[in-house]
Amino acid sequence: MKVSTGTIVLTIGIFLLIFTFVVAFLFLLNDIQLSLPQDVIQTLGGVFAPMIILASHAVYLGIMVWIGAELAIRGIELSKKETPEPPKTT
Numbered sequence: 001m002k003v004s005t006g007t008i009v010l011t012i013g014i015f016l017l018i019f020t021f022v023v024a025f026l027f028l029l030n031d032i033q034l035s036l037p038q039d040v041i042q043t044l045g046g047v048f049a050p051m052i053i054l055a056s057h058a059v060y061l062g063i064m065v066w067i068g069a070e071l072a073i074r075g076i077e078l079s080k081k082e083t084p085e086p087p088k089t090t
Helices: 005-029 040-082
Strands: none
Touching: 005 040
């Protein structure tokens, strides 16, 4: 059985997308701890720290989805190019 390059790239892209969604689900299950101390600076730090963590997770997941989607698209394009067309009979 011959496996084409397009199929391999498409499979890697799909696995990367599945992995990204599993990681996103695990991020969703984690609780964000908010502690509100009495000092204003510590309060702002306590509020902005979870927001920065969430933003970094969102950027990470966005990049992973983008890479997985690009690999899947390239795999489909490669599969289309590698598929031999049947000869035309006239």
